[in-house]
Amino acid sequence: MKAIISKFLNEWQQNPRLRLGGWLILAIVLLYTFLCLSDWEQTLRNDYHELAGRLGRLELLARQKEWTERADAARAVAVQMEGRFWKANSRGMAHAKVQTWIDNILRKTNIRDVRIQTEPAGDMVGYDGVWQVAARIEGYFEPRKLTELLRIVETHKQIMNIEQLHAVANNRQPRFILLIKAYFQANSA
Secondary structure, eight states: OHHHHHHHHHHHHHOHHHHHHHHHHHHHHHHHHHHHHHHHHHHHHHHHHHHHHHHHHHHHHHHOTHHHHHHHHHHHHHHHHHHHSEEOSSHHHHHHHHHHHHHHHHHHHTOOSEEEEEOOOEEOTTOTTEEEEEEEEEEEOOHHHHHHHHHHHHTOSSOEEEEEEEEEOSSSSOEEEEEEEEEEETTOO
16 A cells, blocks of 8 residues: 555656646535535525515514404304214115105105105215215206206305206106215214
């Protein structure tokens, strides 16, 4: 090892091109290091200014006294909306509740000769703990009875959504197809 170091030092002293190349390499490495440090400093400075601005905005918002009132109002609305969800302990129970409810409103509106298809309760995409049950009601109608059916669905105290209504009245017996969805709070009674 000493021989290698000694040979290198001897070459270094005797060869001016080697010394010039070595100093040039060292200068390039140092210049590159300074440039990287300068970029890093600028990035840190930008991050600091962004965080300082965000902190300033948050401090301004924290000084506002309305936030507790807003939080209480939002909590009240959330409780009210949760109260509007249908309740069921299981997916099968959710399916049965919608089927029973549809049977009852059809009997109440005196709409006969209908075919009802309800899908099993499924998870609602993007909402944890919420199931949806879709139903398709198809049959013949009288305009007054169909209007009453729609009113009952729309004014129901639990969340119901009319997805689609297709009514055809171009023949002697007008037909309709009604697609609705009911929304359940999962695993609730």
